[in-house]
Amino acid sequence: MTAPEYSLRDGNRIPAIGLGTYGLNEEAGVEAIVSGIADGYRLIDTAYNYGNEEVVGEAIRRCGVDRSDLVITTKLPGRHHGFDETLASLDESRHRLGLDWVDLYLIHWPNPRIDKYVDSWRAMIRLREKGLVRSIGVSNFTAEMLERLERETSVVPVVNQVELHPYFPQEELRAYHDEHEIRTESWSPLAKRTELLKEPVVTAIAAEHGVSPAQVVLRWHVELESVPIPKSAHAERRRENFDVFSFSLSGDEVEAISALSRGRLSGGDPDSHEEF
Ligand SMILES: NC(=O)C1=CN([C@@H]2O[C@H](COP(=O)(O)OP(=O)(O)OC[C@H]3O[C@@H](n4cnc5c(N)ncnc54)[C@H](OP(=O)(O)O)[C@@H]3O)[C@@H](O)[C@H]2O)C=CC1
Numbered sequence: 001m002t003a004p005e006y007s008l009r010d011g012n013r014i015p016a017i018g019l020g021t022y023g024l025n026e027e028a029g030v031e032a033i034v035s036g037i038a039d040g041y042r043l044i045d046t047a048y049n050y051g052n053e054e055v056v057g058e059a060i061r062r063c064g065v066d067r068s069d070l071v072i073t074t075k076l077p078g079r080h081h082g083f084d085e086t087l088a089s090l091d092e093s094r095h096r097l098g099l100d101w102v103d104l105y106l107i108h109w110p111n112p113r114i115d116k117y118v119d120s121w122r123a124m125i126r127l128r129e130k131g132l133v134r135s136i137g138v139s140n141f142t143a144e145m146l147e148r149l150e151r152e153t154s155v156v157p158v159v160n161q162v163e164l165h166p167y168f169p170q171e172e173l174r175a176y177h178d179e180h181e182i183r184t185e186s187w188s189p190l191a192k193r194t195e196l197l198k199e200p201v202v203t204a205i206a207a208e209h210g211v212s213p214a215q216v217v218l219r220w221h222v223e224l225e226s227v228p229i230p231k232s233a234h235a236e237r238r239r240e241n242f243d244v245f246s247f248s249l250s251g252d253e254v255e256a257i258s259a260l261s262r263g264r265l266s267g268g269d270p271d272s273h274e275e276f
């Protein structure tokens with residue numbers, strides 16, 4: 001079984017859950033991704049900076065699922081911001097992935113101090129026009145940065161992938177995304193397995209539904225209509241994480257989980273973080 005999908009503002013489609021791959025490396029990483037795809041994941045999230053684009057590419061070749069049924073995301077690193085640098089960086093990523101095209105290409109971090117993300121965005125528009133990427137989006141952008149892209153290029157990202165979990169529900173940014181038809185993606189959706197999965201409100205709702213705490217948290221993302229991309233190196237957990245479409249949470253349950261809000265996990269403020 002595969003996951004339900006959303007339409008993006010450019011007409012392409014994105015599954016309602018994806019597989020994070022940060023830390024999935026070497027042969028074990030290939031096998032983890034192949035097994036994730038066999039279990040239904042179709043959206044795979046990597047980045048130039050994860051150093052595992054070859055691993056993802058090998059998994060794509062081995063998995064036996066049609067390339068056109070997969071949604072492969074990679075991301076532009078901070079040190080490649082700039083128009084020409086962005087074009088060259090995507091070539092490198094495609095080469096390592098072994099792909100003619102990337103489905104979703106994101107600017108990984110805005111790196112506002114060097115202030116070149118608009119130049120990179122113009123290059124991404126060009127890459128989409130050339131058919132080398134199907135959809136273009138960003139990651140870790142604030143509403144002000146999204147406004148600027150629209151003001152200066154008239155092209156709105158289809159996705160903004162941001163830190164999002166019950167400790168950091170991002171209400172304001174999600175409202176901005178909804179107004180501008182930008183799909184939210186949640187990174188570290190399980191809050192990197194911190195104490196979140198032991199929070200009494202999460203464990204009580206899990207017991208009520210007969211599911212695991214991780215499933216409650218991932219279903220919370222689905223109720224918010226944000227696309228979570230949990231990572232697990234373990235097959236059982238990947239299957240558990242994917243299995244969140246046969247139950248739902250009430251509005252009160254969603255609110256109770258959102259009340260865990262307390263802020264970012266650590267660092268990672270888009271206004272100051274400078275990504276390599
Ligand atoms: N755009 C960006 O700036 C960023 C993007 N990302 C993307 O988001 C993905 C996910 O984020 P990540 O930071 O990995 O954090 P997650 O919130 O996905 O948590 C991953 C951790 O949770 C554990 N885990 C996974 N499933 C379960 C489960 N069912 N029960 C208990 N523990 C579980 C994993 O352990 P184990 O593997 O041992 O199972 C791992 O330690 C990344 O892989 C990456 O693709 C992440 C950070 C920033």
Ligand SMILES: O=C(O)C(=O)[C@@H](O)[C@H](O)C(=O)CO
Pocket residue numbers: 022047268
């Ligand atoms: O994993 C990513 O996509 C990142 O951007 C990392 O920098 C992430 O923030 C992290 O976990 C750094 O340890």
